[in-house]
Amino acid sequence: MITILAFLGCKPSASTQAPSQAKAQTPPQRVAVVVSTLNNPWFVVLAETARDRARELGYEATIFDSQNDPTKESTHFDNLISAGYGAVLFNCTDAEGSIANVRRAKAAGIPVFCMDREIKANDAATSQILSDNYSGCIALGQYFIEQVGEDGNYVELLGIVADTNTWNRSKGFHSVVDRFPGLKMVAQQSADFDRSKALEVLESILQANPDIKAVFCGNDAMAMGAYQALLAAGKADRIKVFGFDGADDVVRSVAEGKITATVMQFPKTMARTAAENAEAFFKGRREFPQRVPVAVELVTRSNVGKFGDYGRK
Amino acid sequence: MAASKQRPIAPRVLGAGLCLSLGCLLWAYPPVRLTRIADAARTQSGDGGSTPTVQFDPSAAARTFWDSVLPEGCSKATALTEILTTQQADPALARSRHGRKAGLGDTYYFVEGCGRVISREGARARVVIDGTTDLVELRLGPVFGNTVRDGTGLLDVNQYPGLDEFNALSSSLNALVEQEVLPELRAKAQAGGRVTFVGCAAAPEQVPPAGAPLLVIIPVRAKLLP
Numbered sequence: 277m278i279t280i281l282a283f284l285g286c287k288p289s290a291s292t293q294a295p296s297q298a299k300a301q302t303p304p305q306r307v308a309v310v311v312s313t314l315n316n317p318w319f320v321v322l323a324e325t326a327r328d329r330a331r332e333l334g335y336e337a338t339i340f341d342s343q344n345d346p347t348k349e350s351t352h353f354d355n356l357i358s359a360g361y362g363a364v365l366f367n368c369t370d371a372e373g374s375i376a377n378v379r380r381a382k383a384a385g386i387p388v389f390c391m392d393r394e395i396k397a398n399d400a401a402t403s404q405i406l407s408d409n410y411s412g413c414i415a416l417g418q419y420f421i422e423q424v425g426e427d428g429n430y431v432e433l434l435g436i437v438a439d440t441n442t443w444n445r446s447k448g449f450h451s452v453v454d455r456f457p458g459l460k461m462v463a464q465q466s467a468d469f470d471r472s473k474a475l476e477v478l479e480s481i482l483q484a485n486p487d488i489k490a491v492f493c494g495n496d497a498m499a500m501g502a503y504q505a506l507l508a509a510g511k512a513d514r515i516k517v518f519g520f521d522g523a524d525d526v527v528r529s530v531a532e533g534k535i536t537a538t539v540m541q542f543p544k545t546m547a548r549t550a551a552e553n554a555e556a557f558f559k560g561r562r563e564f565p566q567r568v569p570v571a572v573e574l575v576t577r578s579n580v581g582k583f584g585d586y587g588r589k
Numbered sequence: 590m591a592a593s594k595q596r597p598i599a600p601r602v603l604g605a606g607l608c609l610s611l612g613c614l615l616w617a618y619p620p621v622r623l624t625r626i627a628d629a630a631r632t633q634s635g636d637g638g639s640t641p642t643v644q645f646d647p648s649a650a651a652r653t654f655w656d657s658v659l660p661e662g663c664s665k666a667t668a669l670t671e672i673l674t675t676q677q678a679d680p681a682l683a684r685s686r687h688g689r690k691a692g693l694g695d696t697y698y699f700v701e702g703c704g705r706v707i708s709r710e711g712a713r714a715r716v717v718i719d720g721t722t723d724l725v726e727l728r729l730g731p732v733f734g735n736t737v738r739d740g741t742g743l744l745d746v747n748q749y750p751g752l753d754e755f756n757a758l759s760s761s762l763n764a765l766v767e768q769e770v771l772p773e774l775r776a777k778a779q780a781g782g783r784v785t786f787v788g789c790a791a792a793p794e795q796v797p798p799a800g801a802p803l804l805v806i807i808p809v810r811a812k813l814l815p
Contacts, residue, residue: 396750398750408694408695410759414734414735444756451760455731549693565747567746567751567752568692568693569694569746569752
């Protein structure tokens with residue numbers, strides 16, 4: 277009995293512990309930046325800005341490239357969950373298919389902050405910071421009418437069909453242009469937001485539709501590919517090209533009078549906001565708006581001087 | 590004392606017991622679970638299956654807003670004279686003080702005013718606000734964009750299923766303006782007449798050039814005065 281009581285009274289004393297054990301060093305939280313692709317400079321800016329802002333705030337941050345492949349994206353989530361990442365800054369490959377990945381992270385206690393691309397669920401991501409693509413393309417559509425006129429044929433190159441941005445942009449554009457019955461869309465085809473594919477697709481479309489006045493492209497990479505196709509066909513001075521993103525090469529092209537207009541998204545704003553939201557989460561905040569639209573701006577030859585480096589100068 | 594002879598457990602009783610145990614185990618942890626396709630789709634799309642899927646009707650949502658929320662909301666519109674005075678001195682201050690926006694989106698004003706039509710050109714009516722020399726423009730033509738949806742500050746993107754639906758709502762609201770507000774103005778607003786209105790306008794970043802309207806307003810309520 278005396279022995280038992282003696283053992284019950286024994287407990288480790290803090291003063292007997294080594295100083296390194298008395299206060300365990302907490303490693304910095306790790307932030308995963310999962311981006312749809314690094315094969316497009318716009319997404320490189322998005323990912324690198326998110327990573328850099330997270331690092332500025334004191335966290336370790338790593339970029340994971342999904343290469344536009346939902347399977348690769350899923351594998352990234354497997355890895356970051358098992359590796360104990362504290363937050364995900366996420367640019368999805370598929371608005372529907374990516375939901376499951378976000379749910380898995382959430383179930384593991386890892387907040388996910390979506391950037392630029394929306395996932396179609398309201399209770400998976402912690403917050404979604406999204407470009408207002410629809411209103412951007414309304415402004416572009418109105419400018420399209422001014423520049424192209426109210427009559428004539430045009431072509432639309434769509435982005436990735438599983439991306440809600442593709443349809444937000446297309447719907448915004450058509451909400452204006454379809455009000456003018458003299459304007460006829462003679463072809464609408466996806467080029468997957470890809471420059472090379474856009475070149476091939478437009479070359480093919482031009483064979484069947486040589487007399488078009490304009491091409492509306494769902495992103496700037498496709499606009500550059502379309503412009504190349506028109507150059508090769510000797511039609512770049514007659515057919516107007518419209519893009520979306522505000523990529524540096526297209527902004528320069530607009531300034532030079534080659535591509536007619538684009539819409540500046542603000543990848544740096546979205547990326548920084550996502551990283552700062554992750555920090556707020558680490559510090560205890562739990563209430564975030566599910567969706568935060570971010571304004572976009574029409575870039576034309578008359579105002580192009582205000583823009584550069586994926587934002588306003 | 591002779592050892593007692595134990596009676597062996599009947600094999601049938603043992604077998605029945607094993608089957609019963611196995612049955613209970615399989616009932617609790619079935620190897621295969623049958624799920625309806627609709628339920629699986631709801632789970633995949635983010636609804637855990639606890640609520641039925643309801644198709645969003647943007648026209649109905651716009652109508653509900655137009656009839657039930659906007660009338661009272663109009664009483665909260667800012668007097669145009671107040672905004673224009675501030676805007677001409679400091680557009681940034683006017684935006685921060687009176688602007689409304691969705692998230693990090695564009696900034697708009699929700700205004701009420703009264704004035705005299707001084708000119709009419711197609712879908713544009715230029716109006717000088719009573720008691721001032723301030724010129725604004727009422728847009729009477731096709732309505733595009735999110736000025737109406739975001740300008741009132743009364744609609745929250747997070748009350749809707751997604752951006753698609755929020756944008757569809759915007760289109761429906763624009764259609765209501767075109768159907769219910771603009772026809773009379775287009776038909777009857779002429780130079781010399783007076784008009785009172787409530788409307789939404791994009792908030793400019795800079796003071797417009799001399800002679801240009803200070804704001805371009807899409808009216809959501811308007812009445813021509815005798």
